[in-house]
Amino acid sequence: MEIRRVGVVGLGTMGAGIAQVSVQAGFDTVGREVNDELGERGKATIDRYLTRGVEKRRLTQEEKDAAIGRLTLTTELADLANCDLVIEAVLEELPLKREVFAELDRVTRPDAILATNTSALSVAEIAEAADRPERVVGMHFFNPAPVLPLVEIVRAPQSSDDAVRAAYDWAQGAGKQPVNCNDTPGFIVNRILIPLLNDCVRVLDEAGVAPEDLDKAMTNGAGWPLGPCGLVDLVGIDVHIHASEALYEKLGEERMAPPERLLQLQKQGRLGRKTGHGFFDYE
Numbered sequence: 001m002e003i004r005r006v007g008v009v010g011l012g013t014m015g016a017g018i019a020q021v022s023v024q025a026g027f028d029t030v031g032r033e034v035n036d037e038l039g040e041r042g043k044a045t046i047d048r049y050l051t052r053g054v055e056k057r058r059l060t061q062e063e064k065d066a067a068i069g070r071l072t073l074t075t076e077l078a079d080l081a082n083c084d085l086v087i088e089a090v091l092e093e094l095p096l097k098r099e100v101f102a103e104l105d106r107v108t109r110p111d112a113i114l115a116t117n118t119s120a121l122s123v124a125e126i127a128e129a130a131d132r133p134e135r136v137v138g139m140h141f142f143n144p145a146p147v148l149p150l151v152e153i154v155r156a157p158q159s160s161d162d163a164v165r166a167a168y169d170w171a172q173g174a175g176k177q178p179v180n181c182n183d184t185p186g187f188i189v190n191r192i193l194i195p196l197l198n199d200c201v202r203v204l205d206e207a208g209v210a211p212e213d214l215d216k217a218m219t220n221g222a223g224w225p226l227g228p229c230g231l232v233d234l235v236g237i238d239v240h241i242h243a244s245e246a247l248y249e250k251l252g253e254e255r256m257a258p259p260e261r262l263l264q265l266q267k268q269g270r271l272g273r274k275t276g277h278g279f280f281d282y283e
């Protein structure tokens with residue numbers, strides 16, 4: 001099927017990024033927020049990133065104006081009725097996502113593709129809320145969505161081949177690098193990266209290594225573009241802990257449980273770059 005019009009539910013960190021990807025790729029995009037103020041805030045975030053892109057000569061002023069002109073805002077899920085693809089990026093709470101999918105199932109055309117950007121919930125359990133669960137897939141973008149190319153296209157047991165293919169093709173057409181995967185805990189990247197980063201953090205205490213030295217070791221010795229402490233600071237220590245807890249709950253391996261040092265940093269409000277402090281200070 002041809003996707004012309006895209007809906008994005010939630011214009012928070014991920015939703016705003018996904019909507020930006022969509023409008024920059026030339027799709028008319030409807031962004032739905034819970035109120036007008038949050039909608040305008042999401043749009044302002046996109047405008048700011050695009051303006052920076054113009055300043056850095058990554059796009060022209062005309063391209064920016066055209067992109068932002070493709071975005072409309074609404075507070076009603078019913079306004080997504082004409083969308084061919086709807087990507088949900090609301091809070092990571094199963095009852096909320098199920099509520100959104102039950103409503104999307106009612107208001108959209110039967111052939112529209114419904115995608116969730118969940119990181120840690122089961123796509124199958126979200127899909128169960130729809131009467132037509134075969135059109136539900138996962139589309140797991142990475143933060144920041146306009147910058148990181150990967151999108152994990154997640155097939156739940158109920159997902160149809162057509163829905164999976166349409167989501168994959170759309171992501172590719174929007175300039176992303178989609179990969180196919182199944183609805184297993186952590187999908188691909190988080191399943192590998194979360195326990196690995198937890199191992200790195202545990203080495204700090206087990207081996208008495210300073211965060212600066214750990215990061216220097218992994219960038220210079222293992223070729224990582226960014227050290228593990230810098231990466232957890234960038235992702236957000238709370239976000240990493242949440243993902244660790246979700247994986248640990250599902251798979252039960254000790255490596256997946258968040259290390260004590262991260263829990264202490266969270267307790268101190270040192271959540272990484274977004275608070276100005278984490279393993280490192282950013283002010």
Ligand SMILES: NC(=O)c1ccc[n+]([C@@H]2O[C@H](COP(=O)([O-])OP(=O)(O)OC[C@H]3O[C@@H](n4cnc5c(N)ncnc54)[C@H](O)[C@@H]3O)[C@@H](O)[C@H]2O)c1
Nearest residue numbers: 010011012013014015034089090091092117118119141143
């Ligand atoms: N932040 C990341 O690094 C990241 C990466 C990949 C996937 N995700 C996933 O993306 C999704 C969104 O995460 P985020 O980081 O953008 O969160 P966020 O807190 O920035 O945004 C949450 C969004 O949910 C909306 N929301 C809150 N309560 C709502 C309600 N009752 N009804 C409808 N909408 C409501 C908010 O208005 C906002 O748009 C989550 O499922 C998360 O797991 C996050």
